[in-house]
Each structure stands twice: as structure tokens, then as C-alpha cells.
Amino acid sequence: MARPTARVLALLGLLQAGGQHTVGELAERLGVDERTVRRYAEHLADLGIPIEARRGRYGGYRLARSYKLPPLMLTDDEAIAVMLGLTAGRRSGLLTTEVAAADSAMAKLQRVLPGALANRLGSLLSTTWFTAPSRVGVPPGAPVLLELAEAAHQRRTVTIDYTAWDGRSGQRSLDAYGLVFHAGRWYVTGRDHLRGEVRTFRLDRIAQVRPADGSYDVPSGFDPAEHVLAGIAAVDWKHEVAVVLHTTPDEAKRRLPPTIGILTERSDGVLLKARVERLDGMAQMLAGLGWSFTIDKPDALRAEVAALADRLKAAVASRPFGR
Known part of the structure; x- marks a missing residue:
């Protein structure tokens, strides 16, 4: 607004x-x-x-003394869409403010809706259960989100005050290509004038956004979400992994999210290159896929897969079949 x-x-x-x-x-x-x-x-x-x-x-x-705002006139479908949208946003971490803002917005809606509809919606929310756990989001400031969105829409360069992961703060001139919400966090991706390349910044680490001189065009075919996910997959975790998955590229893309790593088609399957913090987790993921695979590196991953296989065999051997 x-x-x-x-x-x-x-x-x-x-x-x-x-x-x-x-x-x-x-x-x-x-x-x-x-x-x-x-x-x-x-x-x-x-x-x-x-x-x-x-x-x-x-x-x-x-x-005027006699003036009162009319009740908010929504159809049942519209009211359900609004209330469940607020609930889903709160549970997914999508909100750009504290959770209390969603609660207060829902309370205001219930006050201005016709009484019968408000009561029915209250019944819906009080008797609804969710199978997925709530995600604790990292909300950015609403002004930061809105100003970056406006700049990206108008293709207008901005200056941001940014604090990096190591605590260093500074200003960056940014051509914002798009905003991305992923796993409870908001990101902006675009050309960083200081580095002269496309970079990704977390919005909760941006303190202020100010207009700057300049305009720009987004490169043809650029996908902000794909760029952010590729960047997350390339985070410098402890172990570098390379595994050939003996499956088709389409099946690999269908089963593996972009945050897992980079997939490259080969004559003998699909090469997965990734960085991970724990090799035991990678071993469990590979076993769960159900495909045969060949580990290029590291040797420690082979040991983790072998240890997992031993544990599975021991679990089966401890209880004879048919009992």
C-alpha cells in the first residue's frame, strides 16, 4: 500500500x-x-x-456522530480464503512481521464480519489440525520488504545497509532482480555493484533500503528462485560430495530438491555434487532414494554407507522373518 x-x-x-x-x-x-x-x-x-x-x-x-463503518462484507468463500491465508502464513513463517500481527489482523476481521460468519470461522479455526509442524520464520522489516519489492518492480537501483553472517556491516548498491521466500526466510537476489556479480542477500540482515541513481534490465531468462536455491546448495559445508546416481535426469530432478546440490547428466547416470555438514545424513538420503549409485568422493562417505548397511542387516537379523 x-x-x-x-x-x-x-x-x-x-x-x-x-x-x-x-x-x-x-x-x-x-x-x-x-x-x-x-x-x-x-x-x-x-x-x-x-x-x-x-x-x-x-x-x-x-x-459525524451517527456514522459507523459498515461490516466487512465477504462471502463465505472469501472469508475462509482470508482467514486460512493468515493462518497458513503464520505457520509457514511467511509473515513479514511478528506473529502477533497476524493474530491482531484475524481478530479485527472477526470483529467486523457479520456475527454468524465470524462464529463459523472461529469454529473452523478451533477444530482444524495440521499435519506439518509450524515453522519459525525470520521476518524482515515490512518497510524493507515493500521498498525492495517496489524497486524490483520498477527496475530501480537501491542502496542497502547490510550485515553479513560474520557481523561486518556496510552499504551495497543493488539491482534487485526478485524476492524469494524459502524455508522461513526472505531473500533478495540481484546484481551487487560492489562485486560486479549476482548475489543473494537475506532480508532480515538488511537494516534500511534507500533509492539510488540508476535503472537496469533483468537478464533474459533469469530465475530468482533457482538462483537462491543454487546458492543455498553451494554453501561451504564441511564435506564435498560427488555421487553418480544411476537414474534418469528427469527422475533425479523430480525426487531431489535444488537445495540438495547440482545435478549434471552423464552417460552412466546423473552426477550429484553437493556440500554437506554430516556424511551420515547423506548416506541415509542415498539409501532412501532406492537407486544404485557410485560414490566418487569422499572415501568417508563410503564408510558411512557401509556402516548404515551393517546396521540395517543387524536390525533384520535380530528378528527372524515370520515372527
Whole structure:
């Protein structure tokens, strides 16, 4: 939502609290000058909202005494879509603010919906269970998210204040190609002017976004989500792994997410190159795929696969078949 529009609605919210409000008081609450407050009041009047103006030294604005906003008129399908959308966003970590913001938004919706529909939605939410666990997200600031989205949409260069994983802070000029949400975190990917290459930045590490000079075009065919996932797969974990999977490229892409590693077609199968922190986890994943495979490196992965095979055989041998 554009800032002027948001402030017009904020003015309406202040007036809804009741009573007479001076222009100076409203200007201070909204962070604008008094002339802008008068312009916002005129805009509300143009929308058909009865604003009463009182002139003079202590003059100001108030809503007409008999005026009340009508209930929010949503169909059952629309109301379900909104409420479940907020619930899903909260559970997935998608929210760009604290979880309390979703709770307060849901409470406001329930207050303005017709009573019967609000009660039915309350019943739906109180009796619904989810099979997937909630994910704790890392929310960025809403202004950072919105300003980067606007810059990416308008192809406008920005300057960001960024803190890297090692605590170093600095400014970067960025051509934002797109925003990506993955595994509870928001990312922006685009051309970093300092490095002269495409980089990915976590939004929760960006303190501020400011307009900068310059515009740009996104390279043809560039996929922000694919770039972010490839970057996550290339994180410098402890072990470098190379395994030939004896399956087809289509099947490998279908079964393995891009964050696992890089897949390359070969005459004898598909080469998986990845970096992992734990080799026992990689051994379990390879066994679970159900394909035959050949380990190129490291030798320690062969040992982990052999140890896993021994444990599985021991588990089977400990209980004879048919008992």
C-alpha cells in the first residue's frame, strides 16, 4: 500500500476513536504537516465519509456522530480464503512481521464480519489440525520488504545497509532482480555493484533500503528462485560430495530438491555434487532414494554407507522373518 494511502486510512482510524481532534494533534500523530492533514481529510470526504470540520484556533476534525463503518462484507468463500491465508502464513513463517500481527489482523476481521460468519470461522479455526509442524520464520522489516519489492518492480537501483553472517556491516548498491521466500526466510537476489556479480542477500540482515541513481534490465531468462536455491546448495559445508546416481535426469530432478546440490547428466547416470555438514545424513538420503549409485568422493562417505548397511542387516537379523 502506498504511504499516502496508508496515512489517509490511519487518519480515518484516529477519527473513528471518537471526539474532536485538532489539526496539530493529527499532524503529529501521522508524522505530516497540517496542510497535508487537511488534504487527507478532503480525500476522505471525497470517498463519501462524513467528516465534520471545525474552524478556528482549536478547530479540527471529527466523524459525524451517527456514522459507523459498515461490516466487512465477504462471502463465505472469501472469508475462509482470508482467514486460512493468515493462518497458513503464520505457520509457514511467511509473515513479514511478528506473529502477533497476524493474530491482531484475524481478530479485527472477526470483529467486523457479520456475527454468524465470524462464529463459523472461529469454529473452523478451533477444530482444524495440521499435519506439518509450524515453522519459525525470520521476518524482515515490512518497510524493507515493500521498498525492495517496489524497486524490483520498477527496475530501480537501491542502496542497502547490510550485515553479513560474520557481523561486518556496510552499504551495497543493488539491482534487485526478485524476492524469494524459502524455508522461513526472505531473500533478495540481484546484481551487487560492489562485486560486479549476482548475489543473494537475506532480508532480515538488511537494516534500511534507500533509492539510488540508476535503472537496469533483468537478464533474459533469469530465475530468482533457482538462483537462491543454487546458492543455498553451494554453501561451504564441511564435506564435498560427488555421487553418480544411476537414474534418469528427469527422475533425479523430480525426487531431489535444488537445495540438495547440482545435478549434471552423464552417460552412466546423473552426477550429484553437493556440500554437506554430516556424511551420515547423506548416506541415509542415498539409501532412501532406492537407486544404485557410485560414490566418487569422499572415501568417508563410503564408510558411512557401509556402516548404515551393517546396521540395517543387524536390525533384520535380530528378528527372524515370520515372527
